[in-house]
Amino acid sequence: MDRVTWRTQVLFRHLHDPGMRRLLDAHNLQDRDWLFGLMMQSKLFCPRNVAGRVFVSPDYNQSMEQQREMTMKRIGYLLDRGVFRGWLTEKGPEAEMRKLAFMDVLAIFDHSIAVKLGWCNPVFGTKRHHDKWLRDTENYAIKGCFAMSELGHGSNVRGIETVTTYDTNSGEFVINTPCESAQKFWIGGAANRFAAFLSPLTSGRVTIAVSAVYSSKIGLAIAIRYSLTRRAFSVKPNGPEVLLLDYPSHQRRLLPLLAKTYAMSFAANYLKLIYVKRTPESNKTLHVVSSALKATLSWHNMRTLQECREACGGQGVKTENHVGHLKSEYDVQLTFEGDNNVLMQQVSKALLGEYMAAQKRNKPFKGFGLEHMNEACPVIPSQLTSSTLQNCQFQMDAFCLRERDLLNCFALEVSQYLKQGQSKEYAFILSYQLAEDLGKAFSERQILQTFIDAEATVPAGSLKDVLGKLRSMYALICMEEDAAFLRYGYLSTNNAAAVRKEVTKLCSELRPHALALVSSFGIPDAFLGPIAFDWIEAYSWSSTQK
Numbered sequence: 345m346d347r348v349t350w351r352t353q354v355l356f357r358h359l360h361d362p363g364m365r366r367l368l369d370a371h372n373l374q375d376r377d378w379l380f381g382l383m384m385q386s387k388l389f390c391p392r393n394v395a396g397r398v399f400v401s402p403d404y405n406q407s408m409e410q411q412r413e414m415t416m417k418r419i420g421y422l423l424d425r426g427v428f429r430g431w432l433t434e435k436g437p438e439a440e441m442r443k444l445a446f447m448d449v450l451a452i453f454d455h456s457i458a459v460k461l462g463w464c465n466p467v468f469g470t471k472r473h474h475d476k477w478l479r480d481t482e483n484y485a486i487k488g489c490f491a492m493s494e495l496g497h498g499s500n501v502r503g504i505e506t507v508t509t510y511d512t513n514s515g516e517f518v519i520n521t522p523c524e525s526a527q528k529f530w531i532g533g534a535a536n537r538f539a540a541f542l543s544p545l546t547s548g549r550v551t552i553a554v555s556a557v558y559s560s561k562i563g564l565a566i567a568i569r570y571s572l573t574r575r576a577f578s579v580k581p582n583g584p585e586v587l588l589l590d591y592p593s594h595q596r597r598l599l600p601l602l603a604k605t606y607a608m609s610f611a612a613n614y615l616k617l618i619y620v621k622r623t624p625e626s627n628k629t630l631h632v633v634s635s636a637l638k639a640t641l642s643w644h645n646m647r648t649l650q651e652c653r654e655a656c657g658g659q660g661v662k663t664e665n666h667v668g669h670l671k672s673e674y675d676v677q678l679t680f681e682g683d684n685n686v687l688m689q690q691v692s693k694a695l696l697g698e699y700m701a702a703q704k705r706n707k708p709f710k711g712f713g714l715e716h717m718n719e720a721c722p723v724i725p726s727q728l729t730s731s732t733l734q735n736c737q738f739q740m741d742a743f744c745l746r747e748r749d750l751l752n753c754f755a756l757e758v759s760q761y762l763k764q765g766q767s768k769e770y771a772f773i774l775s776y777q778l779a780e781d782l783g784k785a786f787s788e789r790q791i792l793q794t795f796i797d798a799e800a801t802v803p804a805g806s807l808k809d810v811l812g813k814l815r816s817m818y819a820l821i822c823m824e825e826d827a828a829f830l831r832y833g834y835l836s837t838n839n840a841a842a843v844r845k846e847v848t849k850l851c852s853e854l855r856p857h858a859l860a861l862v863s864s865f866g867i868p869d870a871f872l873g874p875i876a877f878d879w880i881e882a883y884s885w886s887s888t889q890k
């Protein structure tokens with residue numbers, strides 16, 4: 345890599361706008377940096393010096409038992425420094441947001457420690473149980489686990505077969521496993537009458553959704569930094585080789601994913617807020633939104649990591665460059681805490697329920713953000729100019745039109761099956777394609793709304809201008825990628841061509857900001873990999889012999 349590029353990189357590194365980091369991380373920035381520092385200063389987090397730069401990352405070459413042992417030692421180190429103070433015993437949004445911030449940071453270091461901390465100490469029950477168990481659980485004096493899934497049933501919780509009866513004589517619960525398929529399975533850390541019983545699952549879905557976004561950020565920070573120093577092929581004889589991110593094709597592979605990651609970062613912050621401010625009345629909405637975002641953000645993460653891994657070529661496969669390894673670590677998030685496809689059914693099922701209720705009571709739509717359906721149906725202009733395409737009202741109109749039409753079609757199809765004599769459950773199952781389209785439309789409209797809300801908090805200026813480009817990139821790449829826009833006629837083929845052209849234009853407009861945008865992720869250099877920096881130095885013969 346030529347020195348000029350590298351010097352520019354070093355200069356550029358501090359050009360990221362601290363305001364953008366504040367907007368993305370949104371809360372507890374000082375707590376986050378404190379915890380990053382705690383991890384970077386301890387040998388337990390495997391600091392490694394590569395060409396004068398320190399990286400921290402678990403040693404994934406250790407055996408499972410060794411890795412488990414190291415995870416517990418790291419937890420002990422963090423416990424002694426008060427990281428878990430109040431996690432279970434302090435109530436209220438402030439304490440929960442601090443815990444969520446720490447979970448974000450821990451997940452950036454290692455998926456396993458975050459899962460261990462986030463899930464393996466659930467304490468359900470009433471005040472009596474909490475008074476007795478929470479303090480010792482928070483101090484890791486006792487460890488719990490959550491044994492809901494069974495060999496025969498995971499998604500279908502109604503189907504679990506274990507039977508618990510209370511023996512009044514002995515004052516004990518008798519837990520009976522009536523058959524092989526009832527054996528408890530997948531009990532994390534092992535070694536709950538229905539909605540209320542399931543609502544504790546929501547906290548896990550919130551933390552999975554948020555951690556998935558941070559995982560995407562790690563992948564993109566590494567892949568985009570690498571694409572700003574890696575060169576391949578010249579375009580004229582004896583000319584310099586071209587920087588990867590100067591190839592329009594490479595921009596098209598990474599920059600729409602960058603825009604989506606920004607959008608989903610705002611959505612994740614919104615999800616945390618509605619979670620910490622939950623009430624019994626908001627439980628259902630929280631369940632539906634957390635189901636939609638857990639599925640959408642974890643799917644996005646896997647797609648982003650795959651693209652970033654390929655964008656780094658062979659270097660993306662090396663464990664120390666994280667991207668390939670993150671794919672295997674985070675794949676499970678599409679399944680545990682609720683299979684993504686099953687959770688997306690919860691979304692379409694709830695929207696259908698709201699639709700039927702509004703029709704039955706002949707009242708306006710209320711809830712799940714469906715209030716837009718009480719307004720006049722949006723009209724998409726026949727000619728889409730660049731300024732129209734980048735206009736947020738047009739973008740929201742297009743997303744609302746898609747959601748409104750799909751919900752109407754879905755409800756109609758289900759009612760037709762009911763008229764044919766199908767049961768409600770089977771009518772729902774047969775209408776799965778519209779249900780899936782609707783779940784996607786709901787999720788993407790939610791995400792766009794949180795982007796627009798975050799953008800509105802930023803005063804006019806260069807930061808707001810870049811955010812506007814990112815929001816347009818998010819909205820337009822969603823329109824380009826979702827066949828529903830053409831299939832159901834929300835966009836004409838000419839309009840679709842205009843959308844595709846505008847995405848390419850936005851790639852070239854965002855290209856100059858790429859390094860600043862990934863530097864605003866709030867992830868210290870030590871948590872990235874060598875190829876994000878001076879990789880020739882990192883892999884030079886002299887460095888590798890140390």
Ligand SMILES: CCCCCCCCCCCCC/C=C/C(=O)SCCNC(=O)CCNC(=O)[C@H](O)C(C)(C)COP(=O)(O)OP(=O)(O)OC[C@H]1O[C@@H](n2cnc3c(N)ncnc32)[C@H](O)[C@@H]1OP(=O)(O)O
Binds near residue numbers: 499538
């Ligand atoms: C780096 C990592 C990040 C940090 C880590 C943090 C740690 C935390 C996460 C990590 C976890 C690691 C270990 C993994 C643990 C697990 O996997 S635990 C087990 C998870 N299992 C599930 O999630 C099971 C999925 N299935 C279900 O939840 C249910 O079966 C169902 C599909 C939702 C219900 O289906 P069904 O039987 O058809 O009933 P419905 O009619 O659809 O629902 C009944 C009503 O209940 C409402 N409801 C359902 N769930 C909830 C909920 N969670 N909260 C609130 N309300 C809920 C639903 O909306 C229905 O309401 P009405 O329509 O109004 O009746």
Ligand SMILES: Cc1cc2nc3c(=O)[nH]c(=O)nc-3n(C[C@H](O)[C@H](O)[C@H](O)COP(=O)(O)OP(=O)(O)OC[C@H]3O[C@@H](n4cnc5c(N)ncnc54)[C@H](O)[C@@H]3O)c2cc1C
Binds near residue numbers: 686
């Ligand atoms: C690493 C790990 C840790 C875990 N930790 C825990 C834990 O601590 N506690 C706990 O209780 N559980 C835990 N689980 C279990 C986890 O919650 C279940 O794996 C998850 O809920 C999915 O259930 P399942 O594996 O039975 O898959 P299934 O429900 O059998 O799903 C298999 C496939 O069927 C599809 N499918 C299911 N239902 C439908 C439907 N109605 N319509 C269409 N398609 C459908 C799904 O989309 C999926 O593709 C863990 C799992 C793993 C992998």
